[in-house]
Amino acid sequence: xxxxxxxxxxxxxxxxxxxxxxxxxxxxxxxxxxxxxxxxxxxxxxxxxxxxxxxxxxxxxxxxxxxxxxxxxxxxxxxxxxxxxxxxxxxxxxxxxxxxxxxxxxxxxxxxxxxxxxxxxxxxxxxxxxxxxxxxxxxxxxxxxxxxxxxxxxxxxxxxxxxxxxxxxxxxxxxxxxxxxxxxxxxxxxxxxxxxxxxxxxxxxxxxxxxxxxxxxxxxxxxxxxxxxxxxxxxxxxxxxxxxxxxxxxxxxxxxxxxxxxxxxxxxxxxxxxxxxxxxxxxxxxxxxxxxxxxxxxxxxxxxxxxxxxxxxxxxxxxxxxxxxxxxxxxxxxxxxxxxxxxxxxxxxxxxxxxxxxxxxxxxxxxxxxxxxxxxxxxxxxxxxxxxxxxxxxxxxxxxxxxxxxxxxxxxxxxxxxxxxxxxxxxxxxxxxxxxxxxx
Numbered sequence: 001x002x003x004x005x006x007x008x009x010x011x012x013x014x015x016x017x018x019x020x021x022x023x024x025x026x027x028x029x030x031x032x033x034x035x036x037x038x039x040x041x042x043x044x045x046x047x048x049x050x051x052x053x054x055x056x057x058x059x060x061x062x063x064x065x066x067x068x069x070x071x072x073x074x075x076x077x078x079x080x081x082x083x084x085x086x087x088x089x090x091x092x093x094x095x096x097x098x099x100x101x102x103x104x105x106x107x108x109x110x111x112x113x114x115x116x117x118x119x120x121x122x123x124x125x126x127x128x129x130x131x132x133x134x135x136x137x138x139x140x141x142x143x144x145x146x147x148x149x150x151x152x153x154x155x156x157x158x159x160x161x162x163x164x165x166x167x168x169x170x171x172x173x174x175x176x177x178x179x180x181x182x183x184x185x186x187x188x189x190x191x192x193x194x195x196x197x198x199x200x201x202x203x204x205x206x207x208x209x210x211x212x213x214x215x216x217x218x219x220x221x222x223x224x225x226x227x228x229x230x231x232x233x234x235x236x237x238x239x240x241x242x243x244x245x246x247x248x249x250x251x252x253x254x255x256x257x258x259x260x261x262x263x264x265x266x267x268x269x270x271x272x273x274x275x276x277x278x279x280x281x282x283x284x285x286x287x288x289x290x291x292x293x294x295x296x297x298x299x300x301x302x303x304x305x306x307x308x309x310x311x312x313x314x315x316x317x318x319x320x321x322x323x324x325x326x327x328x329x330x331x332x333x334x335x336x337x338x339x340x341x342x343x344x345x346x347x348x349x350x351x352x353x354x355x356x357x358x359x360x361x362x363x364x365x366x367x368x369x370x371x372x373x374x375x376x377x378x379x380x381x382x383x384x385x386x387x388x389x390x391x392x393x394x395x396x397x398x399x400x401x402x403x404x405x406x407x408x409x410x411x412x413x414x415x416x417x418x419x420x421x422x423x424x425x426x427x428x429x430x431x432x433x434x435x436x437x438x439x440x
Contacts, residue, residue, distance in 0.1 A: 024136070024138050024142065025132055025135075025136025025137055025138065026136070026137050026138065026142040026143070026145065026146045028062060028065075028132065028136070029129075029132060029133055029136070029137070029146055029419075030146060030149050031058070032055055032058050032059060032062065032129060032415075032419075033146075033149060033150055033153055033419070034153065035054045035055040035058050036055035036411065036412055036415045036416070036419075037153045037154070037156075037157050037200060037210070037412065038153070038200065039053075039054050039055070039177065039180075039200065040172045040175060040200045040202075041053065041200060041201050041202040041206060041410060041411050041412045042182060042183040042202045043175075043177055043180040043181070043182060044180060044181055044183065044411075045057070045179065045180065045181065046180075046181035048118060048121065049114075049115075049118055051118040051119075051121035051122045051125070052181075053411035054180070055125075055411055055412075055415055056121070056122065056125040056411055056415070057125070059124075059125035059126075059128040059129040059132075059415070060121060060124050060125050060128055061128070062128040062129060062131075062132040063124050063125070063127055063128025063131065063132075064128075065132070066128065066131045066132050066135065066136070083134060083135075083425060083428065083429060084367050084370070084371050084425075084428065085130070085134055085364070085367050085368055085371060085421060085422070085424055085425035085428065086131065086134055086135075086425060087367075088360075088363045088364045088366075088367040088368075088421075089126075089127055089130050089131065089364060089421075091360045091363055092126075092357075092360040092361060092363065092364055093123060093127055094360070095328075095353050095354075095356050095357040095359075095360035095361075096119070096120075096123045096332045096353060096357065096360075098328050098353075098356065098357075099328050099329045099330070099331050099332045099352060099353040099354060099357055100116060100119070100120060100331055100332060101328075102325060102328040102329060102330070102331060102354075103116045103329075103330055103331020103332070103334050104116065104331070106330075108331070108334065111336060112331070112334040112336065115331075115333040115334050115336060116331045116332070116333055116334050118333060119331070119332040119333030119334075119352075120332075122332075122333065122408065122414070123332065125415075126414060126418045127418075129415060129418050129419050129422060130364075130418045130419070130421050130422040130425070131422065132422065133419055133421075133422025133423050133425065133426055134422045134425030134426055134429065135425075135426075135429070136426075137423075137426045137430075139430070140384060140430050143423070143426055143427070143430065144221075144225070144383065144384075146423075147217055147221060147387075147423075148221065148225070148228065148232075150214065150217065151214060151217060151218040151221055151236040152232070152235075152236060154210070154211070154214035154215075154217075154218060154236050154240055155218070155235045155236030155237075155238075155239045155240060156239075157199045157200065157210060157211075157214075158199070158211060158236070158239035158240040158242070158243035158244075159239045159243075160172075160197075160199040160200065161197035161198065161199040161207060161211075161243045161247070162197065162239065162242060162243050162246065164188060164195060164197045164198065164199065165194070165195050165197045165243075165246050165247075166195075168188065168195050169188075170188050170198070172199075172200050183202070189203075189204060191248045191296070192248060192292070192296035192299065193292065193296075194246075194248045194290075194292075194293065194296060195248075196247065196248050196249065197243065197246070197247055200412075201410070201412055202410050202411075202412070203410070204247060204248070204249050204251075205249070205251050205401075205404060205405040205410075205413075206405075206407075206410040206412050206413045207247065207249075207252075208244070208247055208249045208251040208252035208255055208401065209251065209255065209398065209401045209405075209407065209410075209412070209413040209416065210412050210413065210416055211240050211243055211244045211247070211252055211255070211256075212244065212251070212252060212254075212255025212256055212258070212259055212397040212398070212401060213255070213259075213394045213395075213397055213398045213416050213417070213420060214236070214240060214394070214416075215237070215240045215241065215244070215256060215259055215394075215397075216259040216260075216262070216263050216389075216390045216393035216394045216397070217387075217390050217391070217394055217420075218236035218237045218240060219237055219263065219390070220263075220383070220386050220387060220389075220390035221233060221236075221383070222234050222236070222237045223271065223386070224382045224383040224386050225383055226383075241256075241282065242282070242286075244256050245282065245283075245286055245293075245297075246286070246290065246293065248293075248296060248297075248300075249300075250300045250301065250404075251401050251404045251405075253297065253300070254400065254401070254404075255397040255398075255400065255401045256397070258393075258396050258397045258400050259393040259394065259396065259397040260275075260393075262389065262392055262393035262396045262397075263389055263390065263393045265389070266386055266389035314340070314342040314343065314344060314347055315347070317340055317342070318342065318347040318350060318351055321335065321351040322350055322351060322354070322355075325354055326354055326355055327354045327355055327356055328353065328354040328356060328357070329349075329350070329351060329352045329353040329354035329357055330351060330352060331352060332352045332353055332357070333352060334352060335348055335351045335352050337406070337409070341406065342406060343404065343405050343406065344403050344404070344405070344406070345361075345402045345403065345405065345406050345407040345408055346358060346361070346362075346402065346403050348406050348408070349361050349408075362399075364417075364418070364421050365395045365396075365398060365399040365402075365417065365421060366399070367421075368391070368392075368395045368420070368421040368424035368425070369391075369392040369395050369396060369399075369424070371424055371425070371427070371428040372387075372388045372389070372391035372392040372395070372424040372427055372428070373388055373389065373392050374388075374428075375388055375427050375428045375431040376388025376389065378431035378432065379431065387427060388427060391420060391423055391424045391427060392424075394420045395417075395420055395421060395424065398413075398416065398417045398420065399417075401413075402417065
């Protein structure tokens, strides 16, 4: 029996053994995470383009389930629930619909019409996964279980990237999934003589985005989830940290630094010292084991980089388009990559959804960060109390890296951002729950 929120009511008859709880929304979210990270990001249903990723389609089904659950409830709860992240999402969806109306009101080429319509499916997927995570995870125990699964998948995702780095083989390019089309992305890239890992991501930027968002959650579970085995706790931290360092990506380094800076105030002095010593030792090991890598990383942050110049040149292009439709934009998804790749989702959103849309987009992670930090004081169990800063650090890293590439065009990046925002909503909702804080 599936439930969206709360534990299902079960009747136990005398003489019969208690049956274990059935699947719930956390189970569905675990399946979503598997689809998001295990299936290569460049596999989609051809007719649906960027909206046809299996995880995105699954998220749309989750949205329908969420809607059905609340419609058929005898006593509606949405109106009386104080849920800031849901309000932030509502503003984003409203801005997207307004931009859709603005785009539909003008003459569009066929390619933009298709992109405008498919954009609604992408918005539905974002909303579906955030709402199900916010309202569906039944209790604290299931939240921690879901986070363990996320970190394990993240560790495996990073381990595949490391295998690609050292072998020079993609491996995922040999995977054939019936019904799914393969995009032009997928081949390993080279920078500074090193392979740029991607795991199952569409490109190294999406790979870096996922690593940076999962790392603070993995660190928190490793430090405080003492009920889990030591190896299972530290495996994700080790693989993600090394993978980020060997990713030959500015984004990965910046994302990790942002996450750690947000986490630092919540760490004890002893943890900070150990983290500093571990980081220094890790850099030393990389210096010796991978000659030239440290120099390559230093070079990423100095000198003339064509990718940086391309990003700065995009501001003038964006300003030209924004002047045409400053408030509502030209329609979500209608600024196509063939026009120009801006490498900045905030600029793309400003063009597609206007000033209102950009504000609404920024509100989603911002509200998630605020509620995660504010809710932590309601928890006394160390793991749950430290989960607030971890969620805030994850969203902060994702919010910063969203400005480094057109994140909404990449299923894993967009899916991870809205999923973690939903986890912040669940964390906020559970702060007032009564009873034990024990977790399995």
